[in-house]
Amino acid sequence: MCQSQGVLACVLNGMAELFPEQMLAVALERLFAMMFHIGLTFVVMQGIRTGKKLRFWLLAVLIHAAVDFSLVVQNALVIWTVLVLFGLLSLGLSLSLRKKWRSEESVKETGKSKIPQ
Numbered sequence: 001m002c003q004s005q006g007v008l009a010c011v012l013n014g015m016a017e018l019f020p021e022q023m024l025a026v027a028l029e030r031l032f033a034m035m036f037h038i039g040l041t042f043v044v045m046q047g048i049r050t051g052k053k054l055r056f057w058l059l060a061v062l063i064h065a066a067v068d069f070s071l072v073v074q075n076a077l078v079i080w081t082v083l084v085l086f087g088l089l090s091l092g093l094s095l096s097l098r099k100k101w102r103s104e105e106s107v108k109e110t111g112k113s114k115i116p117q
Contacts, residue, residue, distance in 0.1 A: 029080075032087030039090020040064055042097050049101070 040060040047056020067086055071079050 029083060032083040035087035035090045036067065036083070037090075039086070039093050042090075042094050046097060 040063060043060040043063070044053075044057050047053045047059075050056070067082060070082050
């Protein structure tokens, strides 16, 4: 049945069979997954900025593997908890590093440290 329609039609028809709350769940899951990956990108970026590329890259890979492993072996409630938790942690990490990097840039621009000596 689906073979004669082509791949795109099958995907679109598959999505059309979902209930609206299922579509919302899929969209939220993807949103948190993207936030998680952006957070890991910031972990790698911090390694590049500090000159510890391999260490931070390895940390990002291990965090990703741990989350993937937990998603494989757990039930739906735990999966959502892990995704939301790591998505929010990634958002917090991103905002924290952004603030830190901006203060470092302002120190470089002014040539003065904000810390009294």
